[in-house]
Amino acid sequence: MSRYFSLRIFSLAFGIVYTLAVVYKWPLFYYFPAVKQFSLHDLPLATFGPGMSWFGWIATGALAAAIAAVLFPKLLPKRWIDQMPPGVFWLVPLAMLAGGFFREQEWLLK
Numbered sequence: 001m002s003r004y005f006s007l008r009i010f011s012l013a014f015g016i017v018y019t020l021a022v023v024y025k026w027p028l029f030y031y032f033p034a035v036k037q038f039s040l041h042d043l044p045l046a047t048f049g050p051g052m053s054w055f056g057w058i059a060t061g062a063l064a065a066a067i068a069a070v071l072f073p074k075l076l077p078k079r080w081i082d083q084m085p086p087g088v089f090w091l092v093p094l095a096m097l098a099g100g101f102f103r104e105q106e107w108l109l110k
Contacts, residue, residue, distance in 0.1 A: 006081060008089070010069035015092040018061030019099045027056025028063065
C-alpha cells in the first residue's frame with residue numbers, strides 16, 4: 001500500500017460521501033443543460049430550466065474521497081489499513097443500495 005494514496009480508503013470514502021451528498025442534496029455544483037452552464041448554486045427554473053445535480057454529487061464524492069485517501073494513510077498506522085478485511089468493502093455498496101432504496105421507496109413500492 002502506498003503511503004501517499006490509498007485506493008481502499010478512496011473507494012470506501014467515495015461510496016459514503018456520494019450517498020450522503022445525494023440524500024442531503026450536497027452537490028458541489030449544478031449543470032444546466034438548456035443553457036450549457038455550470039453554477040455553484042441552483043438558478044431560477046424559469047430562466048435556466050432544470051439543473052442537474054448528478055455531476056456535482058460525483059464531484060463532491062470524488063473530492064472528499066481523494067482528500068481522505070491522501071490523509072488517512074498518513075494518519076493511520078499502515079498495519080490497520082493493510083489488515084482491513086475484504087468484507088468491509090462490501091458493506092459500503094450494501095449500505096448505498098439500502099440508502100438508495102430508502103430514498104426512492106415511493107417510486108419502487110408503487
